Amino acid sequence: MLDAADRVTSASLALGKTPATAPMGDANTWIPHNIRMRDTWFPLAHSTGVRSKPVRRAVYSQPYYLWREDGKAIAAEFHPNERQSRPKSEFTFADGRYPVMEHYGFVWGWYGRPEAADPAHLPSLPFLPPKGGLPGYMIGTVRFDCAAPVSLENLIDLTHADFLHADVVGDEKSESEDIEVFFDTETVTMVRTCKAKSVAPVMKLFSGISAPVQDVRQVIRIYLRSHCAIAYGRFTPGDDVPLFHPCVPETRDRTRLDFAMNTSNASPLFRHIMPRASYKVSRQDSYMTSPQSPRYMVETTRRDLHSRFDAASQRYRVQMQTLAARQEAGDLDYKDNVSADCSDIIGLRKELFRY
C-alpha cells in the first residue's frame, strides 16, 4: 500500500521507448546536492531584468554576467570591468562568453559544452508568449535556501500543498484523488486529479467562487536537466493558473526562482493577486525546505519513508539520479526532445493561450 507507484506510464513508453532508470530503491537515499546537470539551458533572468549594466547570476557557483549590447543579451564568465585573474572555464567560448538565447521572456544561459548549445534543447513552455511581454505583476523572484532538486521535489509533491499551503490552496479534503506519473529520460510529469476538493481560499476571496468544492486538475512537469518546472492548475469552477517555476541552482544548496505566472485569462482581481501568492507560498515552503535540505547533504544508510502519494517525487529522484549517472559516464546526449510542444501532455487549454 505504501510503496511508491512505479507504473510504466511514461510518454516514452507510449512512443515505444524504454527509458533507462535507476532502481526505485535509490530514491530513498539520494544526495541531491551531488547532482550537477550539464548541457542545458538555465533561465538566468527575466528579459526585463537584463539591461546595459551587467547583472550577476551563477549556476553551480559558475559566474554568469548578463547585460545587453545593442539590445542583444550577452552572458559572459567575466564582468566587463573585471581584470581576468583566473583562467577561463570550459563552459565558455574563447571570448569568455556563454551561449545565450532569449525566449519566453527569459534570458537563458547554457551550462555545459558551448559547442553543444542548441535551441532545440530549450524546454517547451506553451503557456508563455514566446517573445515575452507578460506584465510585471505576473513575474517575480523568490529564493530558497536549499538545493534546487529539493525545491523541485517540493513542487512535484503536491500533498504537502494541502497541508502547508492550506490557507492559500485549500486543504486535502476531496471526494477522490488520483495521481498519475509520466516520465521519460528528460522529464517527469505528474497529474493529480481531485474531485470535489475544498475550494482554494485564494479563489474564494479573489475569484468570487461561491461553490463549496471544485474539481481540480494539477499538473507538474519537470525538465530534469534545466531544473525548470511547469505547475499548471485547472480549477472547475475557477481559473486556469499556469506557472513557470524554474529552480536555478546558483550553488549546490541555494536556489533562485524567477517565476512567471500567466493569469491573463483569469478574472481581473485574481489575475493581479494570484502571482503575489507566490511570495507567501514560497516562504511557507522555505520554512520546511531550509532545514530539510542540509539533512540531505550527508550520506546516510537511513532510508526515507514514503506513501503512494509520493510516487511522483520518488520517480523524480530516480530519474534525476539516472540522468546524472549517465552524464557522469560521459553520455551528455538528449534521448528525448524537451522542446516538443507539451500542451497535450499538460492538458493545456490551448484556446486560452494562443501565441
Next chain:
Amino acid sequence: MSTDQAQAAVPSPWWAVARSEEVTGQKPLAVDIGGQAVVLWRDKQDVARALEDRCPHRRAPLSLGCVRDNGWIQCGYHGWSYDGETGRLKEIPNLKDQQKFPPLYRAIAFGVYETGGFVRVNLDAKTPPPRVSAKTYRLNGTAHIGVDHQNYLDALFDDPGLVVDIKGVRFTPYLMSELVVQDGMLTMERSCEWASKIWPAPFSSDFLLTILSRTHPETGETDLILRDSDLAELLRVHLSPVPAARGVTAVRWRAELGERSPPLPHSLSWGAEPFSARSSVDAAALRVLKPSVSLRSGELRAVLKSQTPAQVA
C-alpha cells in the same frame, strides 16, 4: 570483566533537556543532546514525549509541526502524525481510511522521565529510568552559553563565577574539601564570601559561606548548596548543563531559598532572582583560568568510567 565490557555495560545517561514548564501540549519544543535533535511535547495524558526531531518521511524537523488534540505530533510539512510513546506513524492526511502502517514506519522514540521539575531524555529508550524522586524547586530558568559541555564543567569546577551567579556571593579559589567521589558523584566544597566584603579573600581568617557541589560524572548535572558557617542552608540549586549543537551548552536550573535567611545587609531574596546561569562567559578570564579542580575531575571520571555500574553505585 574487561574495561571495554565494563564501558559497554554503563547505562546511557539521562539528560535533563528541559524544565517541566517548557514542555507543553500546545507547541513542540526542539532541544538537542550533542548532535542529536530531539522534539519534546506532552500528549493527551500530559505525559512528556520525546522523538528524534526528524520526520522519517522527508527529514523535516517535527518541532516545526504541531501537537494534535489526540496527543500525536504532526509534521508541519506533509502532516504525517506520530504517536509519542512508540514513535509509530499513525496517520497520513491524504490516505483517508487506509491508516495501517508497517512497523518500519516510525520515528525514533527516546526514553523520557520526568522528576524534580525536569524532563529527562535517554537516547537509548530501553534504559530504565532511575528510581529517584526529587523535590521541584520553584525558581527556574534556562540559559544557552557558547562554551562546550566539557569546558563548561571545567569552568564550573575551577571558577563557578564564570558560569553561574549567586546574588551577592563571591566564589573564592579556596576549597574546604577537594573533589572526591561520593556515591558516584563528584563532590567538593568551596569557600565563598559576601560580595560586599572588602577584605581580600587571601587574608580572611574564616569564610562565612561555603558552596557544596555534587556533580554527575557524565552529564554534569550538579546540586549546589550554599551554606553559612552554621551549616544552615541558604540556597539550593539544581543545575543541568546539556551539550547542545555547535558546541553550545544548554543550561536548565531550578533553585529555592533555604530555611534560614542570610543576615542583613545580605539578602538573596530581594530584587532579582538569587541565582542565574550565565548566558555568556568572560572569554578573556576563561582563557587564563588555571585548571585545578578540573584536572582532578578528569582523573576521577576516568576511574569511574573504568568501573562497572555496580561499583559506581
